[in-house]
Amino acid sequence: MSRAQVTITRRGAERVRGGHLWVYRSDVRGAEGAEGGSVVAVRDERGRFVARALYSDRSEIALRVLTTRDEEVGREWWHARLRASAGRRAGLEREADAFRLVYSEGDLLPSLIVDRYADVLVLQTLSQGTEELKGMLVELLVEEFAPRAVVERNDVRVRALEGLPSSAGVLYGDAPAELEVVQHGVRLRVAPLGGQKTGAFLDQRENHLAARRYARGRALDCFTFNGGFALSLAGACESVLALDISAEAVAAARRNAELNGASNVEFREVNVFDALHELEAAGERFQTIILDPPAFAKNRASVAAAARGYKEINLRALKMLEPGGVLVTCTCSYHMTEPLFLELISEAASDARRRVQIVERRTQARDHPVLVGVPETLYLKCVIARVVE
Numbered sequence: 475m476s477r478a479q480v481t482i483t484r485r486g487a488e489r490v491r492g493g494h495l496w497v498y499r500s501d502v503r504g505a506e507g508a509e510g511g512s513v514v515a516v517r518d519e520r521g522r523f524v525a526r527a528l529y530s531d532r533s534e535i536a537l538r539v540l541t542t543r544d545e546e547v548g549r550e551w552w553h554a555r556l557r558a559s560a561g562r563r564a565g566l567e568r569e570a571d572a573f574r575l576v577y578s579e580g581d582l583l584p585s586l587i588v589d590r591y592a593d594v595l596v597l598q599t600l601s602q603g604t605e606e607l608k609g610m611l612v613e614l615l616v617e618e619f620a621p622r623a624v625v626e627r628n629d630v631r632v633r634a635l636e637g638l639p640s641s642a643g644v645l646y647g648d649a650p651a652e653l654e655v656v657q658h659g660v661r662l663r664v665a666p667l668g669g670q671k672t673g674a675f676l677d678q679r680e681n682h683l684a685a686r687r688y689a690r691g692r693a694l695d696c697f698t699f700n701g702g703f704a705l706s707l708a709g710a711c712e713s714v715l716a717l718d719i720s721a722e723a724v725a726a727a728r729r730n731a732e733l734n735g736a737s738n739v740e741f742r743e744v745n746v747f748d749a750l751h752e753l754e755a756a757g758e759r760f761q762t763i764i765l766d767p768p769a770f771a772k773n774r775a776s777v778a779a780a781a782r783g784y785k786e787i788n789l790r791a792l793k794m795l796e797p798g799g800v801l802v803t804c805t806c807s808y809h810m811t812e813p814l815f816l817e818l819i820s821e822a823a824s825d826a827r828r829r830v831q832i833v834e835r836r837t838q839a840r841d842h843p844v845l846v847g848v849p850e851t852l853y854l855k856c857v858i859a860r861v862v863e
């Protein structure tokens with residue numbers, strides 16, 4: 475076990491004792507002998523043990539707590555945590571064969587993400603600590619889950635904050651360029667080594683299904699990506715018009731529509747902001763509208779500007795819904811909190827002169843569990859609203 479110790483302030487220790495897993499650099503008092511990427515013992519200024527944590531010598535998040543028990547954190551410890559995380563997903567494979575197996579802080583495995591796409595595992599090591607352990611983590615994943623391949627999608631910007639390079643590639647086995655997964659009966663081709671995220675927006679899986687329960691008539695799916703909402707809605711609606719700005723996403727979505735025999739879905743490669751304006755100007759009406767934009771607010775400073783974008787699309791959607799129509803509206807910005815988002819929907823409803831009911835307030839799928847004490851683990855908000863009149 476490493477002998478390295480990091481001393482933190484009382485404020486930092488209180489934060490950890492309150493349940494958070496992060497200690498910021500401003501709360502580190504001394505880190506003698508601690509190397510970036512190592513597992514260290516964390517003590518308060520009186521020398522009392524606080525936790526064992528991953529140490530980063532670059533990020534503002536200097537420590538990510540692994541355990542508040544004074545226990546050895548070795549191969550066996552990681553194996554047990556991975557097994558426990560997978561165990562909490564038991565039964566999920568009856569609904570889908572693509573889901574998040576390990577959700578970093580949410581599963582007490584900070585800065586580690588493992589997504590399962592059928593028999594391929596996709597790994598993200600987002601701190602110096604998990605990057606350092608990558609080889610061992612791949613071995614454990616192979617031992618525990620016997621996948622056909624393990625690939626890394628470490629081509630994400632947050633790694634730069636840790637001084638880590640961007641990289642994507644095969645770490646083990648033979649990874650196909652594309653493979654098929656099934657989510658609640660919808661077949662999707664995903665490319666774990668290409669495209670956005672680790673292949674798909676797994677966090678929206680349960681919301682695709684929830685939207686289907688309300689969907690009917692003529693539907694509009696804005697920001698469709700590979701068609702997740704559109705194809706889930708297709709069976710319940712007369713027609714679905716699905717929009718995305720990415721040519722690659724639209725091509726993939728069209729292939730997915732074919733795969734599912736969904737002939738009533740039309741995909742258009744457009745900027746949603748322009749398309750909503752044009753559809754509204756042309757007097758088009760819908761009974762179901764989905765809004766699932768990318769994160770407009772990347773940080774606290776951009777919340778006001780982001781709010782204008784969210785409000786604009788929600789306002790236009792509410793104007794185009796028939797009475798009784800349903801809006802499924804999402805934000806995946808952590809900084810756009812649910813109260814702020816509801817406020818914005820309320821302003822959009824008022825500007826559109828529509829009476830709107832909130833029928834469901836939802837979040838990310840349950841394979842992305844929110845850890846109490848770590849608010850950053852809750853980022854996705856999905857509101858289902860009905861236009862009453």
Ligand SMILES: C[S@@+](CC[C@H](N)C(=O)[O-])C[C@H]1O[C@@H](n2cnc3c(N)ncnc32)[C@H](O)[C@@H]1O
Nearest residue numbers: 675678697698699702718719720745746766768
């Ligand atoms: C959060 S993802 C959508 C995920 C998808 N709805 C699902 O459930 O799988 C956001 C999508 O918006 C697209 N996008 C970003 N800006 C856009 C814009 N201005 N107009 C249209 N699509 C845009 C991206 O290409 C991306 O596919």
